[in-house]
Every structure is written in C-alpha cells, then in structure tokens.
Amino acid sequence: MNAGGCAMNKNILKKIEKYILPDTDKRFDNSSKEVVHLQHLSNLSQERIRMYIGKKVRTLRKGLNLSLVELSQKSGVQLATLSRMEHHKMVGTLQSHLKIAKAMGVEVTELYSDIVPEGKMVTVGRKPVEPDMYMDSHKSSYELLTNQVMDKKLMPILLKIEPGGKTTREQQRAGSEKFIFVIDGKIEVGISGKTYQLSKGNTLYFKASLPHHFTNIGKLTARVLSVLTPVTL
Structure with missing residues (x-):
C-alpha cells in the first residue's frame, strides 16, 4: 500500500471508531477489556450486531480450517474473547477486529459485510458542506x-x-x-x-x-x- 493510500486509510479508520466506543461499565472478566458499546452502527440493536459479527468470524475461521486456539495464537486476541464473540456474547473492539481480520487474511470490512441496515437498502445523499x-x-x-x-x-x-x-x-x-x-x-x-x-x-x-x-x-x-x-x- 502506498503512503498516500495509508494516509487516507487511517482517516477512514477514524470514521469507524465512532461506531465502536469503549464501555467501561461492563466487563466479562477481570483480564479482558475487549468489551464495547456500539452506537449508531446501522441503527441495529447490539444483539443483532453481535450476531452478525460473531457469525462472520466463525464462518471465516471455519473456512480456513482454524480452531479457536489457532486463531487466538495468530491474532493475539484472547481465546475467551473469540469464543464470546462467536457465541454472540460480545462484539469486541475495533483493535480486536483488525487483529482478527489480519490473522485471517481479509480486510476488516469483511467482518461487517453481513450488517445490512434495515430500511437503508437505498440511500439518497447530498454533498456535505464540508466533505471528507x-x-x-x-x-x-x-x-x-x-x-x-x-x-x-x-x-x-x-x-x-x-x-x-x-x-x-x-x-x-x-x-x-x-x-x-x-x-x-x-x-x-x-x-x-x-x-x-x-x-x-x-x-x-x-x-x-x-x-x-x-x-x-x-x-x-x-x-x-x-x-x-x-x-x-
């Protein structure tokens, strides 16, 4: 990837971060900080988002014949976190998504590919006053x-x-x-x-x-x- 492309990609990643924000009020265990609260992401409930992302991670992992242990070792994401994600118990952080995607050789956008906004199949847009x-x-x-x-x-x-x-x-x-x-x-x-x-x-x-x-x-x-x-x- 070129330097210009990387600069633009970093800016795009900043736009993603507004959807995945830390939630310090919830923890599944003392060692894991991979718990997040999603806001405004496609206007879907957290339950449905957990389902979509968990299912996608599991499908991609199975397609590569990787066990949860192997994916954990390759990605550096805790085994407990991966298990909870696949069982729709948690979503994970943007950082964990990036690590998981890299370990499986796909773009992070692939993890979100099944999230289709209800009532958003057609989008009419206007040029913003200050475009990105x-x-x-x-x-x-x-x-x-x-x-x-x-x-x-x-x-x-x-x-x-x-x-x-x-x-x-x-x-x-x-x-x-x-x-x-x-x-x-x-x-x-x-x-x-x-x-x-x-x-x-x-x-x-x-x-x-x-x-x-x-x-x-x-x-x-x-x-x-x-x-x-x-x-x-």
Missing part, C-alpha cells in the same frame, strides 16, 4: 462521495488533480477492481508500466491490485470519479 477530503499530494486530493463507507460494497471517490499534479502509487489487495470516469480535464493513467491517456468522458476499468497512479497532463484541473470495490482499508 484527504490530500494525496500537494497537487491532488481525494473526496469521499458517500457516508458510512463501512456499510458499502463500493467506495466512490472524487479525485482532483491540479495541472502538473500526480497521485502517489496505489496498489490494493488481490481481487480489488477500480472504475474511473473522467469528468473534466485530461489525465494519464499508469498501470504496471503501461500508460493510458484519457480525456473528458473517457472511462477505464482495471484490476486495482496492479500498481497504478494518475497524472494530470492537461492545462486544467482534472476531476475524476473513481469507484473501488471492495472497500479497502
């Missing part, structure tokens, strides 16, 4: 075009590149795909050593696991719609 914008370099920036990105299968981004600007090198995990549509300007896309020149109205679809970057080769600010799937942290 992340600087990739001094001449390029990313703007997230949707909220609650962790609930989504797609990550739509508006990429802006000033004349002469260039994004840092990106490379998402295997299986990732990206679609781009040039709204304004002229850009050159570099993918694994090959270059493609695109102007207003042109599109490009490619495997995001290949190293790639974007360069503004025009005289005007380039605006590009970029859609990545799956959501990658």
